[in-house]
Amino acid sequence: MMMNSLKNPFNFPKGTVIKGKWNQKMYVLLKELGYGANGTVYLVQNENGYAALKMSKNSMSITSEVNVLKAFRRVQGSSLGPSLLDVDDWIIKGSAIPFYVMEYIQGPNLLDFIKQKGHSWIGVLLSQLLRDLESLHEQGWVFGDLKPENLIVAGPPYRIRCIDVGGATIQGRAIKEFTEFFDRGYWGMGNRRAEPSYDLFSVAMIALNLAYLKKFEKRVNGQAEIVQMMTKRPELQLMKPVLLKAVNGHYSSAKEMRKELLSALSSPANQKKSEKNGHLSNSAAKTAAKPLPSRKAIHKKKKNRKLLETFLIIVSLSFLYLVYLFFQLI
Amino acid sequence: MKTGTLRQILLITDGCSNYGEDPIAMAALSNEQGITVNVIGVLTNDAMDDRGMKEIEGIAKSGGGVSQIVYAAQLSQTVQMVTRQAMTQTLQGLVNQELKQILNRDISMEELPPEKRGEVMEVVEDLGEKANLEVLILVDTSASMKEKLPIVKEALLDLSLSMNARMGNNLFSVYIFPGKQREVERILDWTPKMESLTSIFSKLTPSGMTPTGPAIREALGQFMKKRSARSLLSSDDEFFEESV
Numbered sequence: 001m002m003m004n005s006l007k008n009p010f011n012f013p014k015g016t017v018i019k020g021k022w023n024q025k026m027y028v029l030l031k032e033l034g035y036g037a038n039g040t041v042y043l044v045q046n047e048n049g050y051a052a053l054k055m056s057k058n059s060m061s062i063t064s065e066v067n068v069l070k071a072f073r074r075v076q077g078s079s080l081g082p083s084l085l086d087v088d089d090w091i092i093k094g095s096a097i098p099f100y101v102m103e104y105i106q107g108p109n110l111l112d113f114i115k116q117k118g119h120s121w122i123g124v125l126l127s128q129l130l131r132d133l134e135s136l137h138e139q140g141w142v143f144g145d146l147k148p149e150n151l152i153v154a155g156p157p158y159r160i161r162c163i164d165v166g167g168a169t170i171q172g173r174a175i176k177e178f179t180e181f182f183d184r185g186y187w188g189m190g191n192r193r194a195e196p197s198y199d200l201f202s203v204a205m206i207a208l209n210l211a212y213l214k215k216f217e218k219r220v221n222g223q224a225e226i227v228q229m230m231t232k233r234p235e236l237q238l239m240k241p242v243l244l245k246a247v248n249g250h251y252s253s254a255k256e257m258r259k260e261l262l263s264a265l266s267s268p269a270n271q272k273k274s275e276k277n278g279h280l281s282n283s284a285a286k287t288a289a290k291p292l293p294s295r296k297a298i299h300k301k302k303k304n305r306k307l308l309e310t311f312l313i314i315v316s317l318s319f320l321y322l323v324y325l326f327f328q329l330i
Numbered sequence: 331m332k333t334g335t336l337r338q339i340l341l342i343t344d345g346c347s348n349y350g351e352d353p354i355a356m357a358a359l360s361n362e363q364g365i366t367v368n369v370i371g372v373l374t375n376d377a378m379d380d381r382g383m384k385e386i387e388g389i390a391k392s393g394g395g396v397s398q399i400v401y402a403a404q405l406s407q408t409v410q411m412v413t414r415q416a417m418t419q420t421l422q423g424l425v426n427q428e429l430k431q432i433l434n435r436d437i438s439m440e441e442l443p444p445e446k447r448g449e450v451m452e453v454v455e456d457l458g459e460k461a462n463l464e465v466l467i468l469v470d471t472s473a474s475m476k477e478k479l480p481i482v483k484e485a486l487l488d489l490s491l492s493m494n495a496r497m498g499n500n501l502f503s504v505y506i507f508p509g510k511q512r513e514v515e516r517i518l519d520w521t522p523k524m525e526s527l528t529s530i531f532s533k534l535t536p537s538g539m540t541p542t543g544p545a546i547r548e549a550l551g552q553f554m555k556k557r558s559a560r561s562l563l564s565s566d567d568e569f570f571e572e573s574v
Contacts, residue, residue, distance in 0.1 A: 022443055037411075059440050060418055063451040066444070087444040096440060173459045174495035180407065185491045192495035 008035040009057055010097075018044065018053065018099070020088030027053055027101065038065075038166050043104060051085055052163075055099035061166065062098040064176075068141075068168040069102065075139045080132035081165045105161045110148035113158075114210045119235040122210050123265040125153065126203060128160045130258035133199050137171075137254055142194035144169050145177045146202035148209055169194040181205060181215040187222035190249055197249045200257055204246035211235045223247075238264050335462040336417055337365045339549045340409070341389065342482055343470035344372045345382040347542030350513065353385065356546035357393030365553055367393025367546065368416045370408055372478055373401050389546075394420070402478050405485040410492040413465065414458070421457045425450060462499045464520075464556075465489075466549045471506045476536040483531040490524045503552070507545035508537055514548040520556070 016029040027044035034041050039056030056062050069084040086101040107113070114121060129151070136143060145167025152161050167177035175183075175192045182202040184190035190201065208226070209215055211233045219225060226247055230240050242261045251257040339360060347353050357367040371378060371386040378399060390397030396416045400408045426438050429450070439450050469475075469482055486504065493500045501520045504527065509515025517530045 059447070060422060060451065060454070063444070063447050064455065067448050067451055070448070087448075089440075089444070098440070098444075173497065174492060185488070185495075186406075192492050194495075 008032075008040055010035075010040045010055065012042075018090050020086065020099075021091050021096065023086060023088050025086055025088065025101075027051070029053075036164075044101070050104045051101050052082065052104045053099055053101045055090070055097050057097070059098045062100060065166055066100050068165045069100070071139075071141065072136070072165065072168070075135055075141070079159075080129075080136060080143075080162045081168075082161070082163060105152050105154050105163055107152045107154040107161075110151040110153060110160065110206070111210065111213065113153040114148075115213060119211065121158070122207055122235070123239060123261065125158070125160045126207060127258050127261055127265075129203060129206075130200075130254045130261065132160070132162075133196070133203070134254040134258065137196040137199070140171050142169050142171055142175070142196065143167065143199050143202075144175045144194065145179055145182075146199055146206065147179050147182050148206055151206075171195060181209065184247075184249075187218055187226060187247075189223055189226075189247060196253055197246075197251060200246045200251050200254060201249065203254075203257070204243040207236065207239060207243055208233075238267065335464060336420055337553055338395065338413065338416055338463070338465045339365060339367045339393070339468060339546060339553075340413065340465055341367065341369045341468045341470075341542070341546070342372065342405075342409075342485075343369065343386070343468075343540070343542060344374055344472075344475050344478065345378065345470075345540065346385055347540050349539045349541040349544070351543030351547060353542040353546055354388040354392050356543045356550070357389045357395075360546060360550045361392060361394040363550065363554070365550060366395040366416050366420055368395035368412050369393075369397040370405070370412060371397070371399040372405065372475070372482075373399060374474060385542075389542075393546075402481045405478075405481050406488040409485045409489045413463075413489060413493065417458050417461070417463065418454060421454045421461070425454055425457075459496055460498045462501075463493060463496075464501045464553075465493075465503075466552060467502065467504045468514075468545045468549055469504065469506050470540060470542070471508065471534055471536045472540045473536050473538055479531055479534060479536070483527055486524050486527060490522070494522065505545065505549060505552075506534065507541055507548075508539045510535070513539075513541040513544045516552075 012029055014029060014031060018027045018029060019025070025046065027046050030043045030045055030050075032040065033043050033052060038058065038061045039054050041052055041054045044051050044053045054062070054065070066084065066087050069081060072081045073084060082102040082105055084100065084102055088100075089096040089098050091097075108116065110125065113125075129146075133143060143162070143165075145164065150162055150164040152163050153159070154161050167175065169176045171194050173194050175194050175198060178185070178192070180186040182205045183192070184198060184201040185192045190198070192198070205226075208229055212229070216225075216229070227244065230236055230243055236243065239261065242257060242264050245251055245260070246257055251260075360367050367389055369386045369390045371382065383399065386397050386399065396412045396419065398408050398412050422439060429437055429439070439447055442450065467486060469479075471479070475482075486502075490500070490502060500522050502518070502522070502524055503516070503520045504518035504524070505514055505516050507514045517534075518524065518527060
C-alpha cells in the first residue's frame with residue numbers, strides 16, 4: 001500500500017452520477033468540498049436536496065468513520081457531528097469505491113468565522129462546543145481531532161458543528177487521529193489516551209488559535225510557552241484562568257469547564273483590573289470613574305496649550321515694543 | 331480470536347541503498363516470516379530521485395507494509411500513522427483469513443455489505459488496541475541524513491507516546507546503518523520507552539554507505555533470535571506468541 005496524502009486521488013467532474021451498489025441510490029456530483037489524507041468530500045444532490053458525500057480508496061477509514069457516525073447518532077441531544085444518510089460502494093471501471101453520504105453542513109469554518117465576526121464570539125462558540133462534548137463524553141466517546149478547520153459555524157442563529165469525526169475514539173483507547181498544535185502529547189503535557197481531559201486541552205488550544213488567528217510551534221518548554229501566549233493576548237484575559245486549568249488537565253468534565261467559562265465571561269468587565277489595582281470593591285463606581293481621568297487629561301493638555309499661546313503672544317509683543325523703543329531712543 | 335503480537339520493521343531513510351543485498355528481496359523474506367516492513371522516505375529538498383522513490387515503494391510492497399514519503403517536519407505524525415496503518419492492514423488480513431475459514435469461501439472485507447463491514451471493522455480496531463506490538467526501527471545514518479537525526483529522534487519519542495496510549499504492550503528497538511564498526515549497529519535494546527535515545531542520538535557520527543539490504547536482514551535476524559530465546563523460556567510471554 002502506497003499512501004500519498006499530498007494529492008487528491010479523485011478527479012470527477014461536475015455532473016458525474018454516483019450510484020450505490022447495495023442501496024441503488026443515486027447522487028449528482030456538484031462540486032468538491034475538500035480532501036485530506038482520509039478521502040475526498042463532494043457536495044452532491046439527490047431528490048432530497050443537498051448532501052455531502054465522502055469517498056476514499058481506503059475502505060477501512062470509511063468504515064471506521066461510518067461506525068463513529070452511527071455511534072454519534074445514539075448520543076442523545078447532541079448535534080455535533082453530521083447525521084449519516086447512506087453508506088454504499090460505487091462501482092466504476094470494475095473497482096469499488098466505498099463512500100458514505102451525510103448531512104451537508106453549510107457555513108464558514110470556525111477560524112474564518114472569528115476573522116469575520118470578531119473575538120467576542122470565541123467564548124460563546126466554545127461554550128456551545130463544551131456542551132456537545134459533555135454529552136459525547138457521557139456516552140463513552142472522546143472527539144480526538146478537535147481543531148477550527150474541522151468545526152463549522154452554521155446558522156444564523158449561529159451553532160457550532162463538526163464535519164470530520166475521523167478522530168473520535170472510545171474512551172480508554174489510544175487517540176486515533178490528532179493535529180500537533182491541539183495535541184497535549186505534542187506539547188509534552190500529557191499522554192494520548194482518550195479521556196475527556198484530552199478534548200478539553202484541545203478546546204483551550206482552539207481558543208489560543210482563534211485569539212492569534214494562527215498556530216505556533218513548540219520550542220523548548222511547551223507548557224511555559226503556552227502560558228506565555230495565553231497571557232499576552234487581551235482577548236483571552238477573562239478566559240485565561242479557565243484555559244490554564246484546561247491545558248493543565250485540571251478539569252475532569254466538559255460540564256465543569258463550561259460552567260467556569262461562562263461565569264468567567266459573564267463577570268463585569270473591569271472587575272479584574274480594579275481588584276489588581278487594590279481600589280474600592282465597588283466596581284460600578286469604578287466604571288463610572290474610569291473614563292474621567294482620561295477626559296481630564298485631554299482637558300489639561302488643551303489648557304496648557306492655550307496658556308503657552310498667550311505667553312508667546314505677550315513675549316513677542318513686548319519684544320517688538322522693546323525694539324520700537326530702542327529705535328526711538330536712537 | 332486471541333490477542334497476539336504484531337511485529338514490524340520500520341525503515342527511515344532518505345534514498346537509495348548502495349551496498350549489500352537487494353533490500354526489496356530482504357523485505358520479502360521478512361514478510362514471509364510474518365514481519366511487516368514499513369518505510370518512511372525523508373525528503374531533503376523538494377525532490378527524491380526516481381530510483382530512491384521506487385526502492386522505498388518496492389520495499390514496503392514486498393514487505394507487506396506501508397510506505398510514505400514526507401518532509402522532515404511531518405515526520406512525527408507520519409511515523410505513528412504509518413505504524414498504525416500497517417497494524418490495521420495486518421490485522422485486517424488476519425480477519426479476512428478467519429472470515430475465509432468461517433464462510434468457507436474466498437471473501438475479503440470489501441465484498442461484504444457495508445453493515446457487516448462495520449462490524450468487522452470494530453473487531454479490527456479492538457484488536458489493534460489490545461494487540462502487543464514489537465517495532466524494530468532502522469535508521470539510515472549515511473552522511474545526507476545527518477541534519478535530520480534530531481527530527482528522527484523527536485519522531486521516535488512521539489511514536490512511543492502514541493503507542494503507549496494503547497492497551498496492548500509495546501517493545502521498541504533501534505538500530506542504525508551503517509554503524510561505527512559494522513554495517514548495522516544496535517543503539518537501543520528492546521524497551522517499552524525510548525527516552526534514553528536522547529543521549530545516544532547526539533553522539534552519532536554519520537558516514538557514507540547505505541547498506542539497506544543488510545540492515546533489513548539483520549533486523550529479521552534479531553526478531554528470530556528473540557523468538558527462539560522466548561521459546562526456550564517457558565514463561566507467560568508464550569501466550570502472546572500464539573495466534574499471530
